[in-house]
Amino acid sequence: MGLFIRKVRTGSGATAVQVASKQYGVQKIVEHIGSAHTPQELEFLLEVARTKIQGGQLAFDLDRLAPQKVTATPEIRGSQSRVPWEVLGSAYADLGFGQVGNDTFRKLVLARIIEPTSKADTIRVLAEHGLPSPSLRTIWRTMKRSIVEDWRSQLARAAFAHATRNGPLTVVLYDVTTLYFEAEREDALRKVGMSKERRVGPQILVGLLVDQGGFPLEVHAFEGNKGETLTLLPVLNQFRERHTATDVVVVADAGMLSAANLNALDDAGFGFIVGSRTSSAPYDLAEHFERHGNLFSDGQVLETTRRMGTGQGARPRRVVWQYSWKREKRDNLTLNKQIERAEQIADGRRAAKKDRFVKLGEKPTVDWDRVEKARQYLGLKGYVTNLPALTVTGAEVVKAYHDLFQVEASFRMAKTDLRARPMFHHERDSIDAHLTIVFAALAVSRHITQKSGYSIKRVARALCPVKDAVISLRGQQITATTPLVGEAADIVAKLTPATAH
Numbered sequence: 001m002g003l004f005i006r007k008v009r010t011g012s013g014a015t016a017v018q019v020a021s022k023q024y025g026v027q028k029i030v031e032h033i034g035s036a037h038t039p040q041e042l043e044f045l046l047e048v049a050r051t052k053i054q055g056g057q058l059a060f061d062l063d064r065l066a067p068q069k070v071t072a073t074p075e076i077r078g079s080q081s082r083v084p085w086e087v088l089g090s091a092y093a094d095l096g097f098g099q100v101g102n103d104t105f106r107k108l109v110l111a112r113i114i115e116p117t118s119k120a121d122t123i124r125v126l127a128e129h130g131l132p133s134p135s136l137r138t139i140w141r142t143m144k145r146s147i148v149e150d151w152r153s154q155l156a157r158a159a160f161a162h163a164t165r166n167g168p169l170t171v172v173l174y175d176v177t178t179l180y181f182e183a184e185r186e187d188a189l190r191k192v193g194m195s196k197e198r199r200v201g202p203q204i205l206v207g208l209l210v211d212q213g214g215f216p217l218e219v220h221a222f223e224g225n226k227g228e229t230l231t232l233l234p235v236l237n238q239f240r241e242r243h244t245a246t247d248v249v250v251v252a253d254a255g256m257l258s259a260a261n262l263n264a265l266d267d268a269g270f271g272f273i274v275g276s277r278t279s280s281a282p283y284d285l286a287e288h289f290e291r292h293g294n295l296f297s298d299g300q301v302l303e304t305t306r307r308m309g310t311g312q313g314a315r316p317r318r319v320v321w322q323y324s325w326k327r328e329k330r331d332n333l334t335l336n337k338q339i340e341r342a343e344q345i346a347d348g349r350r351a352a353k354k355d356r357f358v359k360l361g362e363k364p365t366v367d368w369d370r371v372e373k374a375r376q377y378l379g380l381k382g383y384v385t386n387l388p389a390l391t392v393t394g395a396e397v398v399k400a401y402h403d404l405f406q407v408e409a410s411f412r413m414a415k416t417d418l419r420a421r422p423m424f425h426h427e428r429d430s431i432d433a434h435l436t437i438v439f440a441a442l443a444v445s446r447h448i449t450q451k452s453g454y455s456i457k458r459v460a461r462a463l464c465p466v467k468d469a470v471i472s473l474r475g476q477q478i479t480a481t482t483p484l485v486g487e488a489a490d491i492v493a494k495l496t497p498a499t500a501h
Contacts, residue, residue: 214406276382328379
């Protein structure tokens with residue numbers, strides 16, 4: 001059996017250096033030395049590994065790391081990612097999350113921000129950053145406790161307290177997304193439904209409620225085949241019950257637009273601003289089209305009333321429409337691409353699917369009447385609301401709706417930077433525990449980005465290479481810190497201005 005050095009590329013882009021053995025063709029990790037983010041760090045860790053294999057002591061010039069001259073031969077004990085963990089830990093505490101759960105839960109949340117991976121692999125992430133890691137059994141026990149003790153509700157209360165520290169919330173934003181699974185069979189939660197990612201297979205529906213800055217307030221999981229409109233009221237009712245919040249206006253996209261949904265919001269006492277489908281423009285704005293055609297001035301706001309629903313459930317709704325020249329240019333590009341696809345289908349160059357402007361028959365053709373009708377309302381966007389015009393102007397309705405991109409930004413952060421898809425989880429409790437960790441990580445990430453002005457990915461990329469060397473010298477341990485420069489120094493200064501590093 002011989003020892004050798006392994007270099008392994010990690011998910012964060014670093015190179016892990018390990019001392020390993022090989023016997024009968026089977027490799028086994030003997031010791032994890034550390035992870036390098038620069039060529040200099042890699043050479044340093046390789047030298048440490050070579051020294052350990054040789055059984056000697058590594059001579060290390062402390063002049064590069066400490067101000068004093070040391071002539072004794074030190075022994076490298078390891079490295080610590082003190083700075084990034086202090087920054088993340090400080091943000092976690094700022095949100096009041098330190099009062100929720102335990103230290104293992106905190107490490108799972110912060111490790112997910114540094115390198116989102118499976119719960120089992122989180123142990124490696126923690127070890128690479130010089131932190132004592134819990135056992136896998138402890139991690140599973142912690143996740144089970146998070147459900148039994150409902151830590152997500154406690155986190156939601158802390159998040160709400162943070163969001164309202166400068167005054168009460170008047171507007172909240174809501175949207176849904178889907179998270180899919182590599183599974184063939186459905187169960188009580190994972191169902192086949194309308195996928196946001198156009199996939200066919202079991203999924204869950206996730207509803208996210210945020211404030212106007214995109215800071216998360218609530219996250220809920222629903223069955224994958226549940227209608228989007230049926231998720232909004234349960235989330236709002238729980239939000240109101242949890243915080244005794246009143247006079248809150250909810251902003252949502254056109255997916256929530258149904259007469260029954262709006263009536264339910266009305267009856268529950270919620271104000272709302274919901275996007276209207278653009279295809280309603282010719283009907284709502286018939287008088288304008290009759291008098292002025294499709295001529296609008298940039299930024300023009302028009303108001304109409306639309307009766308929504310049937311029978312006794314029908315109610316008049318205020319509809320605000322705005323025209324934007326930039327939106328028209330963007331809509332026109334999309335329209336031309338849709339026409340091009342329709343022409344390809346008509347010419348037999350492309351298989352017919354659920355494409356717009358295609359008239360099916362013996363031979364597919366382009367529906368030019370629908371094309372001309374669509375051109376009428378390019379640049380228009382509608383908003384349905386129950387807020388009275390005397391209280392909220394049309395321009396204010398439009399402005400409030402434009403903040404909805406913050407929910408989309410939070411979803412992108414959760415799905416890409418934090419890899420929210422619970423691909424390693426199957427049971428409902430396990431999925432809910434995973435989403436609780438993602439919710440806390442999203443809140444910490446949003447807090448850091450809002451405070452520093454840097455994306456969370458950029459923060460991690462700048463701070464993770466900053467490591468302190470832990471050195472044993474004359475029976476004592478010395479921590480040789482690495483000076484902060486460039487973006488790392490700027491980020492730390494913005495997040496912890498009163499702390500010297």
